[in-house]
Amino acid sequence: MKPPVLTLLLLSTLTASAQRPLIGIFESTSSGRGDNQGQPGVRVLFHQSGREWRSYNATCQDEACLQTVVHVYPSVTTWTLIRRGKPVAKVAATTPAAYHFYSEIGVQAITNPAAVLNLETRPTPDRPDPPHTILATTLPTLTDPDNWQPASPFPLDVTHVQQAFHKLYPHPKNCTQTTSNSPSNYHDSTITDQQIAPGSSYVSNKNWRILEVTLNGYLCDGPPDDAWVDHWFAISPMGEVHHLGRLMHLAGAADFAHEGHSELLFQVQAGNESGYKLFYDSFTHQALATVTYH
DSSP states (O other): OOOHHHHHHHHHHHHHHHSOOEEEEEEEEEESOSSSOSEEEEEEEEEEETTEEEEOOOOOSSHHHHHHGGGGSOSEEEEEEEETTEEEEEEEEEOOSSOSSGGGTTEEEESOGGGGTTSSOOOOSSOSSOOOOOEEESSSOOOOTTOOEEOOOOHHHHHHHHHHHHHHOSSOEEESSSBOOOTTTEEEOOOOGGGEEEEEEEEOTTSOEEEEEEEOOOOBSSOOOGGGSOEEEEEOTTOOEEEEEESEEEEEEEOTTSSSSOEEEEEEOOTTEEEEEEEETTTTEEEEEEEEOO
């Protein structure tokens, strides 16, 4: 018969090992208001189910739902905040009794906001929605075993991504001159490789690469079609190109489950349909957590 202390220790260990890790993101002004002028919070993004990452998929269509959707999320969570691979704070965060805005869904309020007020650049009139790059985890630490680092893009990667972009958008809509999007000027266009300009680029120690490109030369004064915004692509070690999405910013790379390989978390900044997208298992799987503002 095991001693009582040993039995309690074993039960505690089993309980801890059974807990699945969560992925969140620190947002300096997302809690309590819907205008980016609130208090610091952690947005709960993904939980692990088996070997897959899943979002909570919690959306509302009316105010009554805002009162009940809170029960989808854990009531209290202890988070470790990670910036550039290093822990910068350990905080407790609570889910409110009810949400007041659609954009708040999934946000937990940090119980000691004064401790994290200067962790992230706050919104300004010139930059109302700065990108979020401080990761939140329920694990004590995070590492990036794939060691994703900024790097100049390989010329052949740029060529392959340009070819993939042409297939994705063979004739994007454009205007003959800077004018309104009237039917007489709005037409299918032909684009050149030189218009598809490389931007941010990263490489891992597994020789995976990711590359951001932007199509230049939009001449209309109205909102552009999807082709004319930033796009991200992944390039495999064998040179295969995969389109990841548009209007995204790399929030960070980390091994969110301590399984020996890194996942990539992107923030999607696409107006009312924003959110966060997680890529894992060599970009063969992804999960999306949406943030709705209206």
